[in-house]
Amino acid sequence: MAAIMIQGCGSDVGKSLLVAGLCRLFTNRGWRVRPFKPQNMSNNAAVTSDGGEIGRSTALQALACRTPPTVDMNPVLLKPQSDLGSQLIVRGQRLGVMQASAHGRDKGELLQIALESFRRLQQESQLVIVEGAGSPAETNLRTHDIANMGFAHAADVPVVLTGDIDRGHVIASLVGAHAVLDDADRARIRGFIINKFRGDARLFDDGLRTIETRTGWRPLGVVPWLHDAAALPAEDAMQLDQSAGSEPAPSAGGRVRIVVPRLPHIANFDDFDPLRSEPQVDLVFVPPGQPLPLDASLIIVPGSKATIADLEFFRAQGWDIDLFAHVRRGGRVLGICAGYQMLGNVVLDPQRIEGHQDSARGLGLLDITTTMTGEKQLRAVTGMEVASGSPISGYEMHLGVSTGPATSRPFVRFDNGTTDGARSPDNRIAGCHVHGLCHSAAYRSALLARLGATSNDEDYDDRVERSLDAIAACLEQSLDIARVAAIAELADHAPQRGIESTFPPDQGKVTVCDH
Incomplete structure (x- = not known):
């Protein structure tokens, strides 16, 4: 079944929001879509329809797919209790505490659990959009990784890498990721997205060319700052840290x-x-x-x-x-x-x-x-x-x-x-x-x-729905959605019965939303 994984050059680069927007976009086009995050770390969680808990961002993505959240959508959840350990949630249920010192151990079993959940989602959908965690360029974590490239290779899922231009050094972030990843990980990345752009995206045309020249990865578009995201629930306390001032x-x-x-x-x-x-x-x-x-x-x-x-x-x-x-x-x-x-x-x-x-x-x-x-x-x-x-x-x-x-x-x-x-x-x-x-x-x-x-x-629920539709519409304009669909191999599958799935003739054109 069709699948694509959105990874990022770091935390808070906008992966969760992009996945939510893409989930709503392809759902609106008539596809059966499911979100998936193999491993998450967050204290913001949601109760699922099957009696468990998953990360809040994945539950929002399920809402974007107009489907109830299930534990398979986020099979491994770590909820930090201290600087030294996190509560371990597996398939929605608390199993105990994972100490930070044991972070790399027993991940093989957790990877198999994640793969089983992913396969079940594939069976019930036509497209699975996977969200990574942190950055694949954290090569010190690569050996036991189940959240980024470790999962992508195990599940044979193509990757799109996202960079956050609002925090700066986005060219260095993407080119640097290319430099530290090994050949197999580099080859799995099929394109990149520039996120959180303010102003006229044409000003970054030279930046796109620089990244493409140095990495060989294809640019899929420049996404503007999505003001409609303010109406959506945040998952990470990082947003509270950023808003705290005097x-x-x-x-x-x-x-x-x-x-x-x-x-x-x-x-x-x-x-x-x-x-x-x-x-x-x-x-x-x-x-x-x-x-x-x-x-x-x-x-x-x-x-x-x-x-x-x-x-x-x-x-x-x-x-x-x-x-x-x-x-x-x-x-x-x-x-x-x-x-x-x-x-x-x-x-x-x-x-x-x-x-x-x-x-x-x-x-x-x-x-x-x-x-x-x-x-x-x-x-x-x-x-x-x-x-x-x-x-x-x-x-x-x-x-x-x-x-x-x-x-x-x-x-x-x-x-x-x-x-x-x-x-x-x-x-x-x-x-x-x-x-x-x-x-x-x-x-x-x-x-x-x-x-x-x-x-x-x-x-409030209506407000969230309107915001998801607005974000999906913005991604329609700012991303090469036809190329995204091709990377996911979505074209090889039929849409849901009775719903037109033909891409608009100008879908490949990359423009920027007016916000």
Whole structure:
């Protein structure tokens, strides 16, 4: 079956977005498309339709294909818990911790698992678009690689290499990759893409020729800076690092300020993406070393991959003092997943599942106790927020069971009659394990009303769909899609029944979108 792999000259060069855009583009043309990432490292994850978890970017790519995400789409997921180790997720289920010192070991078995998942996706689709991780030019990792060229060779998939011109030295990145790769890896690369270009792409014509001359790889186009990507969930905390700056200025224009402390192991921070688009909301991620702003209307303690470690970090920053002062002033607090657990009296980890500590004192704002267990809760949920009666939908993805008197005032009641979370008697402090609450327009509207703001009531899912279509349309203009299809050997297959798949006559022409 047809397949193509998008690799990059480094992390954050735009591989995930390009794969999502290509998935939507070929899906819109009538092909059955599936995304695939053999190995990912991220603390932003999504629950799949078959009861597992995969990286958030791959789940978005499944959405771009208009198909439910499955564990086969990202069979190996590493979720960093510390500088020394990561939680190992294989086919959607937690297997334990992979230490950084053991990174190169046992990869042969993981490669076989990845290949089995890839073959299953091939059987159910006409085109598989594979995303690499990091860069194939990291030759120190090549021996045990299953994320880039190691997988590409094992699966016999052609590669397109992507360079990010916005960060500079893109010519050196691509030519340098050619210089350090061995002959077999070089030969597997069938073309290259320049990504994140600002301005008139014709100004880079000489650059394209230089790269092609020095590498022999064919240029497939120059992709402009895709502004529509701002509406899509980010996967890596790197985006938060890049957006962090000086201490935030006071909120202006009558907007309410919602503050999220930037924990070292923050997880699923796309929970708050819908708040970014609210015109009356100023959403601030506060980096380490800065106080939580005094004018916050709501402080959200987010999810974390290392609850106890991040709870200790929270205190080390003095954020607990800021939080208590905020509560004394009558401010509101919301805890999500691990953030909810941190709001309790104590977090117990007797098996030391998440780290070397077996317990930590909580922030004491909710009368609950959390005990970590080896069983991970992974499920999609629907129900309502008890306080407002607003319908909610989302997912649970957590270790630990939280119990205590405060749970008699649950935060959410699910459609099956069970409950989760807790609230203070005055409803100003609350939390639950459910991710994705703010994606529900009714809940978001009720939340903002409590803060004195009015929601735009936007359907966030519709916004994401429109953005994917806009990005696909831009790739139609900026890339040589006919050549991309030829590299993937897509022309050898028939389209889905009843859907025209003929490429437009001018498809090979490379232009740039007007953004």
